[in-house]
Structure formats: structure tokens, C-alpha cells
Amino acid sequence: MSTTFAPTASAASAASTTGPAKPVIRSASDVSDLVNRGAAAGSDARIVVAIALGGVFLDAYDLGALAFGLKDVSREFSLTPAGTGLVASAITFGAIFGAFFGGFLTDKIGRYRVFMADMFFFVVAALACAFAPNAWVLGGARFVMGLGVGIDLPVAMAFLAEFSRLSGRGNKAARIATWCPVWYAAISISYLLVLGFYSTLPASHSGLLWRLILGFGAVPAIIIIAVRSRYISESPVWAANQGDLEGAARILKRSYGIDAELAPEVGTLADRAPVRTGSWRNYGALLRGVYLRRTVLATVIGIASAFAYNAVAFGLPVIISSFLAQSMLTTILASLALNLCFAFVGGLIAVRIVPAVGAWKLTVLGYALQLISLLGLAVVGRPSSVPEVVAAVALLALFLLGQGIGPGSHSMTFASLSYPTSLRGVGVGFNQTLMRASSAASLFLFPVLAAALSTRVFWVIAFAPLCGLLALLAIRWEPSGYDVDAEDFRRGV
Template sequence: MAAATPYLSTVTSTDPAANSAQTPSAAAQNRQAGTQTPRIVSSAADIHSILAEFGSQGTKTTAVIILALGGIFMDAYDFSSLAFGITAIQEQFGLNGFMTGLVNASIMVGAVIGALFGGYLVDRFGRYRLFMADMVFFVVAAIGCAVAPNEWVLIAFRFVMGIGVGLDLPVAMAFLAEFSKLKGKGNRSQRVNAWSPAWYFATGMGYVIVLIIFITLPYDQHAILWRIVVGFGAVPALIVLLVRRRYLAESPEWLANQGDLRGAVEVMRSHHNLNVELAPEGERETANASDSSAKGGRWAGFAELFSPRYRVRTIVALCVSVFSTFGYNAVAYGTPLIITTLFHQTPLITIIASLVINLGFGTLGGLLGMSIVNRFGTRRITLFGFVIQALALGTLAIVGIPNGALVLVAVAMLAAFVFAQAGGPGANLMNYATLSYPTRLRGIGIGFNQSVLRAFSIVSLIMFPILAASLGTGVFWIVACAPLAGAIAVGIVAWDPTAKDVEHED
């Protein structure tokens, strides 16, 4: 690929009102820097360079980021919406331990399929189309689960919901990465990490809804509480479908890789507020852009994840995802089951404790991880988080069934686990899976990572209720092996995707 055209060091907004609203000193600085001169785009490499340096400077791009995080919100809400109601479902449908685990795991089975094919499709057909498709999955699945007459219908719609989640994560992560700059405030690492506080905020809000309905709904109608909570998941998806045309746009990096430089420039001007212009047709390097896109547009892209350049990155990303998710499914996702069954607490205490742990400690941990990732790097934060999780799980195993003040200690250890997960491996597993690959492989990389992650999640969701029933609090010794293994893997592999410009490796 030919070298990118040299450019000026800064770019201004294409919005005249925005430029006129600048302070005199800012305007003078812009004139001195020569920022009124547009940057000329002649290749996909030019697009990547400009976006890596400047990211976005417009409110529409902020809306795209919010919509992408809204997709993550729906993922988390749909995953956790049955967490509290699973005991009621057991009673209503007369489920044994295996069927309870199957109801929980059915969403993961769908997520495996959705992620595996969604990762390919998001690279093949674009971020926008796939994002709209998975919103439809969310609406249909949430309503179907809410009215399910038996466990098999519930399992079927949870499976459909999982497909939507599997489709959403690759496209949401791609939007967060490709509508952000490489370094500085609001960079790719920070915005990809934003998925974590969004996830825990959604989970916490789910428990807020559960608490409100639990208090206001007559006691003799508590059997339908889980149906109301699950059905509410259709509301945010409908909102996204209503506002999509005004704010959402295709990723200019993906368009550039498809050879559509004109479309990429239009999005950069309309959504990024960047002063760019397309080079005359005879000066464009469209062939190189098409070739770059073709590499990631076929199923061979999966094999490339294990090529010499990406092999180690793929393996360590899988280790972080699998080991952190095993613990998350057992502890964070299973918090209501742990507090009710293992800690022998009442439903109201279970709801409040789950709410505080997720909305408080989870969201704060995710925000902290976002704020320090630039300073300490993805690898170091992930390693530290794994260590805290292992210590918390070991303490829970030692405490056993808590009594008196030990109940607070046990709940504090659950909170410490979630806090470390949200700011450490749970947040950074997406950094590893998203930022280790260039645009042409990003969807496939995320999708493959998520499909393997969900496959292991199925095992943990099915096995944890069974192990908890037979081992009691001794199950925490087994779960503690996951963060220990994750710490060893991250400690051995030195790869850190923070602020790495993987686009120009090609």
C-alpha cells in the first residue's frame, strides 16, 4: 500500500456555527495552525490515519456511542433479567437443577451462534445493518419470554434473545472503537472499556425495576414479577429503532475498507465534524482499499486469527474472556442464587444486596477501569483484577455459610469480586478482543472470542447450580481456579492492546 498523503496536524469542524462559536483565542490558534485547509483523502489508509488522530468532534458521533452502549445495556439487561426470577420459574414450572441450568444457559447457546455468525456478518455487511437486525431480535425475544406458557417456550425465546446478544456485541464494540481516536481523552481503549459500567448499570437497573415491582405488586401476584421484568427489555430496543435514522451511521473505517471512500468521507463530515475532502478520482487508491477489505470478508478470516501475527493475541484474549466469564457467571450472574440459597437470606435482602453490588460496586469499578486504563494499561489492570477476584473467592470459601456479622463479610466479598471484574478482566476482555485486530478482522475477532466465551458460559451456568447444591459454599474453591488461571495467562503473555495502532500493521 502506498504511503498516506501528508496532512496538516489539525482538523476543524465542518459546522459553520460551531466554528463561529469559538472563543477569539481559539479561533486565532486555529488560524495559526492552518486548520481551515481541508485534509484530502485518497485511500483507506488516509481514513484510518485521520480517525486515529482525531476520532470524532461532533454531537452525532456522541449519539452513535450512546446508541452502541445502549445495545450493551440491552445485552446486560436481558442476560440478568431472569437472575432474580429463576427461583420463581423453578416453582412455577417444577424445574429440577438441570432444567434450571438449561433455562439459564439457553441464552448462551443463542449467543454462541449469534456471535460466531455475527462476527463474520458485521465485517461482511457492515455495522449499521447488523445493529438494526439485533434490535428486532431483542423486541421479539423479550415479549416471547414474558408470555411463555412453559419452560420449553421460555428456553426457545431465551435462545432467540441470545442470538440478538451474540449479534450485538461485535457490532457495538466495532462502533465504540471505530468512532473514537487512538490516544487522548475519549480514546478507543476508554470507550471500549465503557461497555463494563454500561453492563453493570443495566444489571443494577434491572434490580431497581425488580425492587419497584416487588414493593408495588400485591403479594399474591409476585409469581408474574419475572414476566414483567423480562418483558420490559423490549422497551429500550424499540426506542433505538425509533431514533436510529436520525443519529446512526455506518463506520467510515468499514466503508473505507470496502472501497467506498466517498461514503466514508460523507460520514466523517456529517457525524465526525471533520474537515475532509475526497481526492480527484484519478488520485484515489481504491484498489488497495478493496484488497484490504477482501481479506476479512471471507470465512478465511477465522484462520487468520491464528496466523503468526495474531496468534498470541487471540490466545490471550480467549484466556481473559473465558476465565473472567466463568467467575462472572458463577458469582455476579448467580448473586441472587448465592444470597438466597447459600447465605439463606430473604427475597427483599437478596434484591437490595444484588442491586447495591451491581449498580454500586459494578458501575463504580467499570468507571474506575475506564479512567485508569490509559495510565496503567489493559494488561496490568486485568492482572490486578484477577488477583483480587481469587482472594475474594478464597475468603468466601473460608467463611462458608455466614452468620451474624459474617453475612456482611460475605456480601462484601461478592462486592469486591464484582468491583474487580467490572474494572479489570471483565472490562478489558473487550479491549483484548476488539483492539488486537484491524478493522477488516475486528468483527470476526470479537465474534470468535464471544462464541468461545459463551460456550464456556453454558458449562458454568449449567454446572454452578448443581455444584452449589452439592458442595454448598465449597463451590467457591472451584470457581477461584478461574481467576488464578487468568492471572497466570496474562502474566505470561506480554501483549497489551492499549493505544496500539493495529490498522497500519497491514
């Protein structure tokens, strides 16, 4: 069934006596307007979004897969605490470089080409991790895996933003926020895999656990490679920004289900329209004019979220085992339950209500919950009684719920929807570069600080959500429901 659109000044439809009139494309603005109205029923838009989220799933899986095996890696390779921290954070160092260059490439050569290339990083690196003979090979393979993670996030966020409607249920902000429950689902699946391997491996082969978990990451990557060439197309808005209105019309028909036609005069208009190609100078544009305030806010939210989440979530198995003093099985089950029941559920809630409530209010709420949680954990310290253990676990749950509802979901909303199509790749890439730097610092410092401060480390971590709250109160920018892509057509880039 075809979808019709009411005529507008920029995209008028010619009258027809034989059926619904086709939308007419005269400019990149018309393409953006059609995307904002939503895909036709039965289109591939949701499949494109699902495949983009598949990349996010891999990012989360690979970043969290080593959490339970870090002690075994340290023991097998006789690593010092500093060496353990370097192996753990190698993937994040790779993601720093991958995000910076991936953001530029996403805007320069297009979303499709970058997305079709980056999955090979995951396959090669996962297999190299599984068979690593020493810590140097393992760290190097994790670094290469991080390159794939860093490259993938800018292009995945671009697809989510540029294949979604502007307002209503399932709008751009909601689709981008979906990355959060997908992330926690990946973490939970990694926990389930750990549980499965842990239950079936003989005790004499328990040292293979971390190798199996890391190597399994190649499986979903191969599946994504196999199916995405069938459904993934270039972003129609990006193609239109490059002056390829004919290509944008084809993409709209193939992936979005909208059978639009080019206006007769489109050749002349396209010749006069500015082509918004990717450039290294675009990184500088993030720090000028209206984008400076948005960049500062998105960066603070991203850094604060990454630092606090990585310190707590990556250290969750260690934290729980120290609270409960129980077996590996208890630690795995408790970590799985906390992630599914609180972080994952919080992310689903955020996706559902962000079109009505907005990303700003939800992020404020999330940071407030995290601040209360971390201060409470610092006060409780190392539990010595059953009520204190219950309180500590409840506070961890509150932290993860706040992460899912607030900064976990919307750090990428602010990073992706603060910039129009021409700057979205570098915007997300810049944000991810600094976010990953924060993650690397957190992953490296957490084992050291935890060893020195024990549970007093929560006083230090609490500064992260406090900084996020202060930034949000100082800069009240709401990206949900705002047509940021229209800014490309009101200015020269």
C-alpha cells in the same frame, strides 16, 4: 467550528488563503488516521457511541433479567434442577451461535446493516418470554434473544473502536471499557425493576414478576430502533476498507464532523488498493502469525472472566440469601448495592485510568482481587456468625470490584483491539463464541455444583481468575494506545 489537522505524508492538506485547509483522503489509511485524531466538536460521534452502548445495555439486561425469577419459573413449570439450568442457559446458547455468525456478518456486510437488524431479535423474544405458556416456549424465546445478544456484541465493539480516538482521554480502550459500567448499570436497573414490581404486585400475583421483567426488555429495544436510524452511520474505516473512500468521506462529515475531500487521483489509487472484505477464512487468520498470541490471551481472559462472573453474579441473589437468611427484599437490596457500589464503580475507575495505566495492568489487578476473594469465600464457607457474614459480603464486594476494574472492563478491550478493522468482527465474534460457551457451562453447572458442594464451589470457581493471571503473565500484550488498524495497511488480508 471546523477542525484542522497538521499535514502528514499520507493525508496532506492543501494550502488555502480563505480558511483552514481540508484534510485530503488518498487511501483507507488516511481515513483511519483522521478517526484516530478524534472527532470535531459538535459531531455525532458520541451519540453513535451512546447508541452502540445501548445495545450493550440490552445484552446485559436480558442476560441478567431472569436471575431473581428463576425460582418462580422452576416452580411454575415444575422443572428439575437440570431443566432450570437449561432455561437459564438458553440465552447463552443462542449467543454462542449469534456471536459466531454475527462476527462474520459485521465484517462481510458492514456494521450499519447488522446493527439495524439485530434489535428486532430483542423485541420479539422479550414479548415471547413475557407470554410463554410453558418452559419450551420460554427456553426457545430466550435462545432467540441470545441470537440478538451474540450478534450485537461484535458490531457494538466495532462501533466503539472505530468512532474513537487512538490516545488520550476517551481513547479506544476507554470507550470499549465503557461497556462494563453500562453492563452493571443494566444489571442494577433490572434489580430496581424487580424491586419496583415486587413492591407493587399483590402477593397473589407475585408469579408474574419474572414475566414483567423479561417483557420490559422490549421497551428499550424499541426506543433504540426508533432513534438509531437518525444518527447511526456505517463505520468510516470499514467503508474505506471496502474501497468506498467517497462514502467514508461522507460519513466523516456527517457523523465525525470532519469535512475531508478526496484527492484528485483517488480513483486510480482506489482501483489499486486491496479491498478487505469479510471472509470465513478470516477466522483462520486469528490463529496465525502475531494474531495467534493475541487470540490466545483474549480468549483465556474472556473465558475466565465469563465463567467466574456468571457463577458469582448470576448466583448472587442465591448466595446472599443463603448468607443472610433474609427476605426477598433484603436479597434484592443487597444485590443492588453490591453491583452499584463495587462492580459499577470499578468499571468507571477502569474507564477513567486505562489510557494512562493500560489494560494489561488493570486486568492483572482485577484477577488478583478476584482470586483473593474466591479463596476467602471458600475458607469462610457458610457463615454462622455476624463477623463471618460481614467477611463473606465484603469478599463478594471485592470480587465485583476486581471484575469492574479488570477483566469485566478489558476482556472486550483485548478482544476488540487485538485485531484491525478487517478482522475485528470475526475477532470479537470468535472471542464471544468461546466466552458464551464458558457462560453456558457456568450457568448450567453453578446450580448443580452449588447444590452438591454448597460454598465449597468457590474452590472450583477460583481456577478461573488463576488461569487469567497465568495467561497475562505469559503474554504481555498491551492493546491500549496501539494503532492496530494500521496493520491492515502493512499487510494483505
